[in-house]
Amino acid sequence: MTTDLPTTGRTTGTGTLAFLATSDAEALIARCPGVARLIPEMAAALERQTATAPGLLFDLAPLSDDERLLLNEILGEGEVGATVALPDGVVAEIAESVFAGLWRVRFLGPNNAIIADYAEVSAVPQAVRRAAAMTLPRLDLGDLPAGVMNAPAVLVEIADRAERYRPGEPNHIISLTLMPMLAEDIELLVDRLGTGPVKIVSRGYGSCRVQAAAVHNVWSVQFFNAMDAILLDTIEVGDVPAAAQAAVEDFHDSAIRLREIGEAYFQ
Structure with a gap:
């Protein structure tokens, strides 16, 4: 009854750390103040999130192409992926990041145009529950x-x-x-x-x-x-x-790891 979802192959945090250690990443980080602001905000959201609380959303539409590229490299792709069919031909593509409890969610229209693009801190994205x-x-x-x-x-x-x-x-x-x-x-x-x-x-x-x-x-x-x-x-x-679903302990662990990345590379 279910089908596999496409993946990017970034399934652990190892690739994130390897990328951030390169000179290319250092130059990219310097051009991405939006990501520097988001990292501690996401870490704080993970710290205060609970299993039953509503999701905390971060709109990624204002990011530049470079900022979106950098954020994609940092967040990577975790263990869970989903597709959600919504009314009027809209589809939500969901991928857990390497930080469990932090998700990437994109809404695509009938012509595959991106309607919304955001990150969400939650046990499971709101789009799943609503559908x-x-x-x-x-x-x-x-x-x-x-x-x-x-x-x-x-x-x-x-x-x-x-x-x-x-x-x-x-x-x-x-x-x-x-x-x-x-x-x-x-x-x-x-x-x-x-x-x-x-x-x-x-x-x-x-x-x-x-x-x-x-x-x-x-x-x-x-x-x-x-x-x-x-x-x-x-x-x-x-x-x-x-x-x-992400477990309660996942939020705390992800918050620590994401904050460490922010402090090591964005300060």
Whole structure:
């Protein structure tokens, strides 16, 4: 149900530090006062952010081309990426930076023109939550066909849990891997749950692909090994799955590392 997202290959902070140590970076830094201002502001935002607080946004539109290039090199690309389909053909492209909890978010119009470009400090970007909230309010079970084994019971459980879920409660996890499922069962689940507007890929848990269902508070979460064979196939009912979110400790760690870069190269 989910698909991989394109990456730039900058998946660790090592490349950032190597770049900043070059003479080319020194000349670029001198031309980028906007980035010098943003780094401590972002670090401060990370320091005060919590898992449930609204995202703190930094508009990158005013930056020059050089400043945007430098910021891209500093932030790099972390473990989580997402695409979010919004109304009127708008798509949000989201990439976690190497500083967990600090995201790059771009909104593209139908002609791929950039509508908005910003950085966000949050557990998961607001665009993900807003799009997920646009899904159907409840699961319509309809008539369940004969010839299936466990899908009807699973659908009833999903419908009940999704309707009773309240923000702040832990997600309810249903492991499809641990129960006998016919091909017809899987087909029925895919058909009834549908495909929602959010696709997320996390490389921090081996490989994890998260797909919002067309029903509110329902997610497909699949874990794969290095050979791209599925290890665990689950349905989560509740908030955006933890595999796609920054943890509380991530904010503190990212704040320290980003502030160190600011103090070493921008003062």
